[in-house]
Amino acid sequence: MKKELLLGNEAIAWGAVLAGVNVVTGYPGTPSSEIVATLADLASDYGFYVEWSVNEKAALEVAAGASYSGARSIVTMKQVGLNVAADAMMTLAYIGVKGGLVIVSADDPGPHSSQNEQDTRAYARMAKLPVLEPSDPEEALRLTVEAFELSEKFSVPVILRPTTRLCHGSGSVSIDREKARSNYSVPRKMSFERDSKWVIFPALSRRRHQGLWDMNQEFQSHFSAPPFLLTNIPEEAGISAGAGSTAGKGPAPGPGAQLRYELGIVCCGVSRRYVKEVLAAATGVAAIDNDTAYPMFEVAAFPINAEAAAAFMKRCRRVLVVEEGDPLLEEELALIAQKYQLDTVISGRKDGKFSPVGELNADLVSLALSGSEMRSTTTTAQSIPISDTMQQRPQPDLPVRPPVLCAGCPHRASFYIWGQAARKHQAIFTGDIGCYTLGNAQPLDAVDTCLCMGASFTLAQGLKLAEPKRPVVAFLGDSTFFHSGIPGMINAVFNNTPIKMVVLDNRTTAMTGNQTNPGVGQNLMGKQTVTVDPLAVAKACGVQFVREVDPFDLSASIATASEALQYPGPALIVMRQPCATLLKHTGSRMRFAVNSATCTNCGICIGKLGCPALVRKEGKVHINDSCTGCGICAQVCPSGSIAEVQAHEN
Amino acid sequence: MKTDLLIAGVGGQGTVLASRVIATAAINAGLPAFTSETIGMAQREGCVLSHVRIGDSNVGPLIPKRYAKGLIAFEPAEAVRAMGFLDKNVRALINTRPIAPVTATLGQAPYHFREVLDYLREALPEAVLVDAGAIALEAGGLKFTNTVMLGAAAATRIIDLPRTSLLQAIEQLVPGKYLEANIKAFEMGAQLS
């Protein structure tokens, strides 16, 4: 089979096809989004169903329903999405499934594109569900297939936990397309059989809870060999036990006694690759005193096998635990060591070998192995020479480059509008999760709070109750409105809390890569469908003041915003303009240019809008190639020096 | 061949496509390859880094500090930001066309462009500095910066892979209607250096 380059997320998607998946659901979220996107491209060809669901809870429940009937299903989300799906997952663990059900919850240590660093494995422990954690794209494909098998074998959902560097890293993988094809040649038999086991009741809960504890023992025994657990003791592998062996480092073992190693390494997920790279030493990065023969305990599945872990720790005076996320493996080993009365010293993120926060890399592993107790992110790379020329002079101060709203992003216009209409009244602006979080930067400075999906509408109500005189404006996007904004809106109406709710409707789910949502009129199967209009939803839910505006018409929008602020009750305003990145598909607008003859170089356009297409060229205000023609700079220019142009000078 | 290439740039410049082209070309040439990308919030004009690791299957997704043998920088300040990753014998290709962030345009944090260039000339005296932006505009727009840089990096052998593998990878990854323009941009880049 030919090798091809696949993202970790693409490999997971192919794993699902190789397992014969029937139903795919999910809610977009970095770093998980490409799994469903990849499956969507394959769905009609292979004959399975895909959807972007309205939120993660809906996604999991749809997948679970399909699985009750025997369908194989997969549901994907980012780690914080699991919070939304958790209500369903906690009890689904008790109820169980019929067709294999895999829950992919992608963690984002760092974090790179998330509001927190929560660890999916902690949820899995609470739900008592097994977790598989692949280390590279090839293994991701294989473990996804295994996850379906396990789920069906044990009749419980199985969690797959990739992390950012797996999701968004690629590697060479071979795909058995023939096998994938053959999965779909005979349709899977699906039928829901009525049975009281599908109905949770306190009496059943108790039984099932016991069942889960018992099953955990079975998972442990199942996870005692590859591909779930990979152990390597150098001497057993026929390698001379060099590194950290007792030679010179402790009492010599008696005749026939097993060697006790000074240090063993326990690792899981992407960290396994950091460890192997450092140990391969071929990199020259590792400043490790000895050769590479450390005992290794590589974990690809949880719960870990206690007996195997104890046997491993027995052979090591110390173990270093290398894991992304919280020190869960480290804690588990400590409990096992206590139970088996082992004196092995266990270190990792808890004792400062690694920082308890942030993601790992080979440099940090190298540093931890070199014996230093440092917590900082500096690395042993310091021991590698840099060239004289690199050392010659200090680096210049570099420009600060935070992510910004795109040129021509409609959110920029919306934030400018509300800034003009409301900030003079000391308004509070509550923000939400999406591209529009980037409205926090100067000069818009339009995000005073950001917590989680949908919280803008509800936080606003609390703020309003505490300070009734102060206007509170709550912003969220169209996809977020459908995800979890609607209950908050109803709460405002129900309790008559006069907040101003703004739906930034850019006709897509932009931050995660332009996924469809219920407001778009097309679903992921490519079918035309009902367009759910936030305006109609708001009216039906009893919001009395409901308006739609075009944010690129600044003066009309500012007038409507002012009217809404005057209105005594809750109000909802939809600011509707497509995302600038959609223009690629729909054809571009005219661009704008500055007339240098009349421009007074006052800089008001730049200072009020901060559009990345507005730059200074030899000191003069200039509009560059990235302009997408929203036209709002022309509206703020006091000298009327910005106008549409056909061709563009650069 | 075993090498590690770092691609540094600004979100929107097409670094992800560039790294996937290189890694696919490596696989086409029968070598193992891994990449790691910045996907997500930083793609909105933030700093992006792609790690491409070729010829060794025993490596992690990220290039360790001071270990990159090749640097392909789409933006000069981002080349400086990547310095910590570079091997002392690194071979570098740097696009000299700056992208001023909004923070600089607003006057919050200036972009000392001359200092950045002077520093790069001294710190990396062997680096190939090119105005890839100018060539890209000639080829049809700044969006071709990535293929221009690929062409130049192939011609300077910073990407030490057969030209045919690279062209084949471009064909595999670039959608049909943009293919011809991208191959032209690649060729123009190859002329650059």
Ligand code: SF4
């Ligand atoms: S019209 Fe003005 S504000 Fe809009 S994208 Fe172009 S430069 Fe930016």
Ligand code: SF4
């Ligand atoms: S606001 Fe108008 S007059 Fe002032 S610098 Fe900008 S383009 Fe020139």
